[in-house]
Structure formats: structure tokens, C-alpha cells
Amino acid sequence: MPTDPRSLPRGLSRRSFLGAGVAATAGLGLFGCGGQSTTKSGGQANLQFMYWGSANEKAAIEQMTKAFEKSHSGTKVQPVHVPGDYETKVNTLVASNNLPDVAYMTAPTAYRLAEQGKIANIYPYIEKYSQLSGRKPQNFFWYGDKQVAGTPAASEISLLWYNKDLFTDASMTPPAEADKAWSWDQLLEVATALTLDQNGKRPSDSGFKADRIRQFGLSAPLSTQWTWYPLIRSNGGDVTDESGTKYTLNSPECVKVFQDLQDLIYKHKVAPSPAQLGGGDTANAPTTTVQLQTKRVAMAIDGQWTLLDMGESDLKYGIGVLPTYQEPITQEAGSCRVMSSSTKHPEQAIELYAYSVDGSNSDLFKKGLWMPVETKYYSDASAIDAWTKNDVHPPEYRTAAVDYRLNNSVRDFTQVLKNVPAIQEVLTPAIEQIATGKVPAKTVLDGLEAKIQPLLKGRYPIPNSI
């Protein structure tokens, strides 16, 4: 029996305090380990939809998920917006087995997760949903025979953008049809005519000050494959041979393109270096819209997605096709939409999946951020009008983007080659070397062979038909 009357309550409170503390901490730990991404409460299926993107994309996705909930009673969708560090988030979710039901995914990660069985093979669902069956085989991420990691909701291509105010002479305006595409020399000529130093002199004038350039003729950032990959393909080159097992980036065709791009900056002085662009990586540089608007550049090679930004600005923008070497070519790509293999509600999840990749379920197609993927949006006149007949899409869009994508696009190599993260780790620094202009393209690309060749593990197969 305790002698001190105060000791009993104090002892008990101490113990309970301790116990509460431990319980709370343990609870916190469990909370940190996460619950399930999907739950079912009262017969309702709760799904998670994870995505990246700007504020515009966020608004559009939230609108899409709400519309889905309306048309699919009994299903609730929680949109999870991850504006930055997406791969980090994905990796932690995979490690804790909490992948959302439906999610955006970069191609290399989608392939990896498919091979690990973390995401569902959507091949069995293709026939059932017209949004999926109405696509070409190259619009899917195949990781084996009848094995599909996913398909994009939207597609993008590479284009030549320009500020219309700077093109008073119609003969100099970038062509908007693939078969009228400029040769490299024609592009260079126009870019030279549009490059001005602080005193208004051109690179061809005497007394031109290369270190005081006010307006560059063209921006063609080497830091992204959206610039160089379509051009090497246009010249008949590629990163690897068709099997994806032999390095070919040092072929004369590829070297020519990379040297041309380097010369634009350092020999002809008509394009900004990565430094002059304001960022070694395009992420830190001013946007293409701003660069065109401020007349820092007259033309710029950039992706179709820029149209959203352009449409919201006062800039009088124009769209042309890329210059051509042997044949007019642009690059096409779209991020992979995936469905978790461990979803608690596969039926509802695949419904959401198909709904979310449907070209008619988002206003981002009309706003210019995305191009639809289903074939009908490129062949059926009313379907084409549905997303391109508006103020954002200029008249030349029909030939410069719609037809261009349909007839002249090749798929981004990072979406078909295996082991891309490891390849990029050595490829990116090498291209930075070309971009900084200290070493000729051939030397860099020859030196790269020994580094990339051991990393080549082939290509993912794309069948001729679904």
C-alpha cells in the first residue's frame, strides 16, 4: 500500500502518459507507412488518380474526374496532383506498395513497373473500349507479346514557332506544310537575316558584335531531344540501329545534324547558347512564348504543348514545320497512362482509365496543351474541327500539326528503347558538351560509343496491328 497518497495517481498518470506517448508514436509511424490507395465505404469505390502538370492541367484533371464521378455513380475519384519530383513520389509509392489506381507515368518507369508486375497489362481491355481500340499500335507501350503497359492520353510533336510581327516578308515565313519544309540552308539563311546585334547589324554585316546580340534568328536548344531527334531522323540517322542493340549516333548523318546545331550557335551566331538562353537546361530559361514575345528570338523549335501558353498571350504566333534533310520528319511522344495491378476495384479503375485517355473528355485539347491520340481526330473532318476550330489553333495548324503528326512523325526514342535512364545518364552530358561548343560533334559522338554500346539492350516491340 503506498505511503504517499499522491504517489498512486501520479504513478498511474505517468504510466498512462507513457503508454499514450508510445501509442501515439506507433500510430504516427503506422500512419506514415500509409494505408491503402483504394478503399470501399458503403458500396462506394474510392479511386486515386495521380498526375503532374501546371495549374491549367490541374484544373482540367479535376474537371475530368468530377465529370467521371457524375457519369459513374458509386465511384469517387481523388485526384492527386504532384507538380514536381514525380519520379521520387512514384518510387516511394511503389516501395510501399501504394501505387494509385490510375496514374501518369514516364515511359521508362512505365516499362519497368510493367515488367515488375506493378501495373496492369491493359491489352485485354483494348477491344472493349473504343478510346483504346481507335489507336494505332505505335500509340501503346508494348513490353511483350500482347502486353501493354499503357497508352498516352495526349500526344505531342515538335514544331517551329515564330513571331508573326517579325515576318513581314511572306517569302521568308516558315512553311506550314511538310512537303514545303525548308532545307537546313534555307532555315539558316532566314535565321541569319533575323539575327540582330545591339546596333541592328546582322551576322553577315561587318562590325557585327557577336557578344551583344539583341535578337536571335532561331532558338534550337540541344538540351532536349525534341530539337535534335526529329532532325537526325530526317537525315536518315538514329540513336541505334533498328534492333536497338548497336550504337549509331556517330553515323555521318547524325554527326552532320549535331554539327549543324552547334554551328548555329558558335559559327553562324544565329542561335543562343545554353548560357545565353538563360539556363543550361530549358527548365530555367524563359519560356518560348516569352522569348518570342520579347523578340529575344524570332523562331524557336519547341513542342506542340507550347500552344496553350501562346494562346493565353498577346503574341501573334505562327506555326511551321521543322526544316528537313532527306525527308520531313517530326518527333511524336506522349506520357504513358498506367493502371495499378493491385487496385481493389479493377472494373472501376479501367473505366476511369479509358475515360481519362478519351480525346473528348478534356478541354486541354481545345486549349492547345494536348493533341488527341485516337486516329479519328486526324482523319475525320468533324472530329478534327472539334479540337482545332478555335482561336487558339491558327489556320496553319491543320497542315503544320494535324497532318504533320499523321504523316511525318516518328516516335521519340526514349519511348521505345530499353534501359533509357542509364543511356540518358551518359547521353545528356555528352550533348551538353556539344551544346557548350568546346568540342566538335564528331569527337563527342565517337567518344560516346564506348559508353552507350554496353548499355544497349534492344527496343520494345511494336506489332503491326493490335
Next chain:
Amino acid sequence: MTDEVAIRRTAVTRAARKLRSGVSGQSRLERRWGLLLALPAIIGFVVFSLAPMAVSAVLSLTDWTIGSTPSFVGVDNYVHMFSQDPLFLKSLGVTTYYTLGAVPLTLVVAFAIAMLLNAKVRGLGVYRTIYYLPTLVPSVANAVLWLWIFNPDFGLLNSTLRQLGAPTSNWVFSETAVVPSLILMSSWGFGNIMVIFLAGLQGVPRHLYEAVAIDGGGAWRQFRHVTLPMMTPVLFYNLVTSIIGTFQVFNQAYIMTQGGPNNASTFYVYYLYTTAFTKSEMGYASALAWALFVIVMVITVALFRSSNRWVYYEMGAAR
């Protein structure tokens, strides 16, 4: 032994026991409360530091790619690191280069400013605030700000150099200039170190300066023979923490350079990060983390060993 003595002894023993148990009860109580109050910190350390470290140590012996099943590979990751991974050595070299530049520069700048701010001038508080302000700028904002300062065409640095007729640089956009540029930028963040120096300077006894003055010593001798020796413990502390900090440099590469151009700014932790989260090779990334831990520990131990020779403690052995 008589009964009386025995009884007395028993009483004494009881009293002693009682006394002992009283003391031990008190100390037990204190121990319990101490433990209880320290518990959040202990749990935090165990859950968020010790356990992840232990897990990463185990993972470093596997080939775990996130999403797959890890298999045990022994010390293969460590062997690969030293024998077949050029980026490991490259990133370690870049980080060492940065440390060798940034640590001395920051310490010298911080020390010099602290000396100035220790002077008796009017408006001292205002100066101290102004010099500390850059430290309050979030590191991401700071990185973006410096990106503009470094812009070769219209950045502050090149504009100034051009006006002076001096040669310009491509700063962070050049393979050779990127690390020196980031070192220059690091000196901007001297505020915290400066405050510690300032606190140290205010603890230097006045009478020592007076003694030097009486002996005819000027400002240099006062600095050389009083300030510097008396400040060595503070200098030592700042040196150790700065080195540990610079070996973990990450933001500049992540925000400003993405490790480029041509890996010239691929700092160790940035490389570790891309290995873990871009390539998803968590096993190898864990091995990289442990290698860094060992490297930093060796440097720290070496510094502590060397401190006997150059760090002066007024209290003698009381360190």
C-alpha cells in the same frame, strides 16, 4: 554481540536501506521523467535516423531496384563503385573541389565580416541585420537569383565586368567555371557561421588585448596572438560543420545546373539522388550513401585528431 547491539544494527541497516531506497526512488523518478521527456527525440532518432540507416546498410548489400525483389549481392555495389563507376569518382572529385573552395572562402568571409560587426560603430544592429539577411533567403530562391546574376548576356556579374573592360565568363554554363562559380555563390551564405564567430569574438577577454597593447602590440598582433588563438575552438566547430555541409551540397546542382555541363557539377549527393530516384537503383544508392558517410566520418575524425595541435582551449583539458 548483545541483543541491544543487534537491534541497534538492524535499526541502522533499516534506516540506511530506507534512506537508500528514498534516494534511489527519487533518482528513479528523475530517470523516468528524463527518459519520458527525451522519448520523442529518442523515438524520432530511432525511427527516422537509426532505423533508415540500418535498413540502408542492409540495402547497400543488395541489387534492389524499386519495385523488384532485392537479392543479396554482398559487397558488389562497393566493388562496382570503386572499379567500374566513373561517375562515383567524378562526383566525389567535384564535391571535394567544391569543399576545398567553399569552406575556406566562407570561413574567411564570415570571420572577416564578424570582426567588422564586432567593432563599436553606430548602427551596429542595422549592419548585423543586413549582413545576416541573405541567410534568410530560401535556398531555392537564392539559386534562381544567382542564375540571373550569372547570366552571361545580361547578368549582374558580366555586365559589371564589361563596364570595367574585364574579360567575362560563362559562369555556371561553362564546364570549367561552374564549380568556381558555385563556390563564389556559397560565400553568400555566410550568415549563420558569422553569427557563431561573432558570439565567439564577444567571449574573448578584453584584458588580453590590453596586455598586448601595454606590450606595444598593434592591431595585427592583437589579432594574431589573441583573437585567432582564442577563436580556434569556434573556428574548429565551423570548419567541421561546414565540411560536413559542403559534402552534402545538392540544391545548386538540382536547381541550377542539373549536374551539367558534362557532369562538371554532378555533386555526390545529386548523383546519389538521381541513382535512387531517376534510375530507381535504391541498393546502389544506399551503398553510395554509406560510402559518403564513411568518407565524411574519416575526415571528421582526422580533423578532431588534428585539433590537438591547433585548437586552443582556455580551460585546458575541459573539452
